[in-house]
Amino acid sequence: NIELKNQIHDKYHKDLRDALLVFYAFNTVLGVLEFSIKTKGELSQERIHWIEQKIQERDVARKNKDYKKADEIRNELLKDGIVLIDLPTGTKWELKKST
Numbered sequence: 001n002i003e004l005k006n007q008i009h010d011k012y013h014k015d016l017r018d019a020l021l022v023f024y025a026f027n028t029v030l031g032v033l034e035f036s037i038k039t040k041g042e043l044s045q046e047r048i049h050w051i052e053q054k055i056q057e058r059d060v061a062r063k064n065k066d067y068k069k070a071d072e073i074r075n076e077l078l079k080d081g082i083v084l085i086d087l088p089t090g091t092k093w094e095l096k097k098s099t
Helices: 001-030 045-063 066-080
Strands: 080-089 090-095
Touching: 001 080, 001 090, 045 066, 045 090, 066 080
Parallel strands: none
Antiparallel strands: 080 090
């Protein structure tokens, strides 16, 4: 049943998002991991615009329940050093720390 599959997928993403929010909160207190060393201000306007366009494309895919495309966009950004954080207020992004 497609509807049941979509409900499970939605619940999975909500649970994953909630777990990540808890993880980020703990990390804020403990300071164990650093997630970025560059700031958004170090990026060109073209680069920021491209990132924001990709996030908008991903938002549309998620609204259309095209989770495969949404995941592909997330992975594309991650490979390019951009970490997405889904919050109830919208998607935030930050630069991944280079290792």
